[in-house]
Amino acid sequence: MPEATPLHPLFAAQVTGIDLRRGVTAEDAVWLRAALDRHAVLVLPGQAIDDAQQVAFAEAFGPLEATRPGARGAGSPLIVLSNLGPDGDIVLPSDRQVLNNLANRQWHHDSSFKPVAARASALSARAIPACGGETEFACMRAAWAALPEPLRAQVRGRVALHDFGWSRSRVAPDLVTDAERMQHPPVRQAMLLAENPHGPALYLGAHARSVEGMDEAAGRALIEALMDFATQPRFVYRHAWTQHDLVVWDNRAVLHRATPFDSHAERRVMVRTTIAGERPTLAAAA
Template sequence: MPTIESLHALFAARVTGLDLRRGLSADEAAAVCEALDRHSVLVFPGQDIDDEAQLAFSRAIGPLEVTRAGASGAGGYLLVLTNIGPDGRIAPPTDRQVLNNLANRLWHADSSFKSVPARASLLSAREIPREGADTEFASMRAAWAEMPERLKARLRGQVAVHDFGWSRSLVAPELVTAAERADWPPVRQPVVLGGPLGEALYLGAHARTIEGMAEEEARALIEEAMEFATQPRFVHAHRWRRHDLVLWDNRAVLHRATPFRSTAERRHMVRTTIAGQGPLLATAAAAE
């Protein structure tokens, strides 16, 4: 059975004692899922796995989400996050994949722009730069618990509109195509999620506005909530080592990548995504 060691006073843990190349028993998978619910972010160091082993481990956690059209790995279950081009060289800053990587430097929850957002994500470090390119995680459960009541009162029960085309256009106007806008129209998500371990704020870079509010008022409220929720005391930064694998709960944390010398150093990461079980608004309504 795995050994689980806390990494932060509020969330995140290191998991050792498992060799993900050989797969998980039912009891080991249950222990990982329980730890994910409790700690929100799990770090598995020293897991030298290939794509097949990552897929097998991911499926032990839950059914997989298909990679969206327009991303590297579209139509399959593996999303490749890299600055390495097809020729094996570092891609130029204007490369579409490199620009997509810039979007990952904004606080976000994976797939919050989908009608059924992702449950969890797994990221495997295959090649990393010497400095930078860390991943920061912010606990939305801890942030909500400590949020001032006046701010909670304005957010509770609200519905946010998450818009993929809008968020990508913040990085570069040409980054999102007309086809992608058509594939991923704006969707409605609850601003606060319920759960057995406490409520969690659910916003991030894709959250454009809040229903029933003027855009300027909504943007100000979203930005105030995000500023509070991403304070250093709610954040755990993971400094990658090659062969680390990190699993996180998109319903409980936001995450972002930090900069690195992307024109001079290589970074190659592979992500799998655990699918959600249904629209979050329906889940939130059932919990009330």
């Protein structure tokens, strides 16, 4: 039977007692879904799995998204987050892959730029650098619970526009193509979600461009104030990767970001599967 050991006072747990190379039983799947609801981030160490085994694990949480065009793994359930080219060598700093990895260093929810935002993500560490390259998670349920009432009053019932083209262009002007902008026009997302049995969660991230009903400057100021509050160290769990760690997180309960490493000299290969959302965030709005 799997067991969960807390990794942080507010959220995140390490899971032992399950070997994903043997598959996920129906009982395991029920336990994992309940554990993810409760802890928001689950760390499963020592899972030396292949792509097919990772897909099978992720499917225990629900149907999977297909990777967007323009990313490695496009059209498949897998996205490869790496600084290596097809020949296995480290790519140049100007390579589009490296620039996309820079975008992942911003606090974000995966797929918040889609009409139905992702439910969860699972990330497998295939090759890790000797130093750096950790992933940080910020608990948006705990942030909402601690948020001062004046800020809460500005969030309730509000909708933010999430814009993929806008967020990517802030990393590099040419990072997003015209085709990608057309494929991912701005979408409306609730700023507060109440779908989790363990409490409501703020929903923000790097793709959140503006707030409906507010002028641009006021909306940006609100988003930035909420982001600054929600990503304080007291709400953050920092995961230092060991090879073959598998981490799954609730995209509707936590923000996450990658931390820097020497991408010119160190190899990093991570493979992600993304569990699709069941309904738009507006249907889960508090």
